[in-house]
Structure formats: C-alpha cells, structure tokens
Amino acid sequence: MVSISTLEDKGMRVAFIRGKVLTWPMESCMRDAFTLGSRIEGPYRVNGRPMQAMVHDIKHQSELRHRRLARQHYEALPKVRKFVSGMPDVQSSHDGVCSGCVSGKKTRGPFPSCKNTNNDILQLIHSDLCGPMPMHSLGGYLYYIIFNDDISRKTWIFYLKHKDEAFDMFKDFNASIESNREENQSF
Numbered sequence: 001m002v003s004i005s006t007l008e009d010k011g012m013r014v015a016f017i018r019g020k021v022l023t024w025p026m027e028s029c030m031r032d033a034f035t036l037g038s039r040i041e042g043p044y045r046v047n048g049r050p051m052q053a054m055v056h057d058i059k060h061q062s063e064l065r066h067r068r069l070a071r072q073h074y075e076a077l078p079k080v081r082k083f084v085s086g087m088p089d090v091q092s093s094h095d096g097v098c099s100g101c102v103s104g105k106k107t108r109g110p111f112p113s114c115k116n117t118n119n120d121i122l123q124l125i126h127s128d129l130c131g132p133m134p135m136h137s138l139g140g141y142l143y144y145i146i147f148n149d150d151i152s153r154k155t156w157i158f159y160l161k162h163k164d165e166a167f168d169m170f171k172d173f174n175a176s177i178e179s180n181r182e183e184n185q186s187f
C-alpha cells in the first residue's frame with residue numbers, strides 16, 4: 001500500500017493516467033515520471049516486488065529498531081545486540097521525542113483552559129473533606145475540612161467528629177467571613 005499524501009510530502013507529484021500511476025519529482029517535469037503502479041481490474045497495484053514496496057525511509061536505524069522491538073528504550077538498543085543474533089549495530093541516537101511513546105504513556109488529556117471569571121477574593125471557595133482517619137485525634141476528631149479561596153489561595157482548616165457536620169461548618173465559616181468583611185473590609 002502506498003500513501004499518495006506521503007509521496008506528496010516527500011516532494012513527488014502523482015498522476016493517474018490511463019490505468020497507470022505515474023510519479024515524478026516536483027522540481028522536474030512529467031517526462032521524468034516512472035510508473036509506480038498499474039490498474040488491474042478495479043484497484044491499482046504497486047509494480048515490482050512487494051518487499052521493495054514496503055521499504056520505508058527513516059533517518060536513524062534506532063528509530064526502526066525502537067518500533068520493531070516493542071518501543072524498546074533508545075539507550076538499550078545498542079545492548080540488545082549482545083542477546084539477539086543477526087541484530088545490526090544500532091546507535092542510541094534518534095530524532096527528538098517519539099510521538100508514539102508519548103501518546104502511549106499519556107494517562108489523561110490536558111486540562112481544559114480555565115473559563116473562570118472570578119476576580120474578587122472570597123467570591124469562589126474550594127472545599128475538600130478528608131476522612132475518616134484510621135485513628136481519631138486527642139480531641140476525638142476523625143475528619144477535617146478545608147476551605148480555599150480561589151483568588152488569594154488562603155486556606156482554612158476545621159476538624160469534624162462526624163461527616164454530616166460539614167455543611168454546618170461551612171455555614172459557620174461563611175458567617176464568620178461575612179462578619180469579618182463587614183467589620184474590617186479584609187479577612
């Protein structure tokens with residue numbers, strides 16, 4: 001199978017004329033074209049032996065071996081020769097970062113860009129409730145809850161004996177913040 005777009009990327013022109021696929025370098029003219037394939041009934045078939053058609057041009061042998069050996073680490077490739085008969089001498093040099101490996105190791109997509117229009121302190125509070133802990137504290141607490149201001153990143157922590165105290169704790173926290181703001185215009 002031959003990719004026409006890859007041929008174009010490699011600087012070749014391609015034409016389908018009277019049951020023949022012709023290709024020639026972009027900088028020359030059609031006179032220099034050679035026949036890449038011929039139409040046999042419906043589909044076009046690549047001329048020549050299949051092995052010739054499968055040749056893929058790569059800059060470094062290490063890239064080819066890296067792909068063939070289940071994405072073996074580049075630094076390990078020269079050492080593989082000791083254990084594998086017929087393995088050519090492969091250097092560890094390669095082109096940049098392997099995109100296949102990057103995709104394979106990626107466990108999650110990027111975070112979406114933030115659409116937060118909040119620009120004042122205490123406008124948005126993040127909260128996290130943690131527990132139950134394996135041991136209660138000296139005061140008998142098993143949980144803690146944190147409140148975190150989105151803009152200032154100031155954080156408050158409160159301790160709870162029961163999980164269902166969380167909302168009451170938030171209401172108390174909110175009331176104290178509101179009263180402090182009215183008194184001091186700060187928190």
Ligand SMILES: [Zn+2]
Binds near residue numbers: 071098100102
């Ligand atoms: Zn890779």
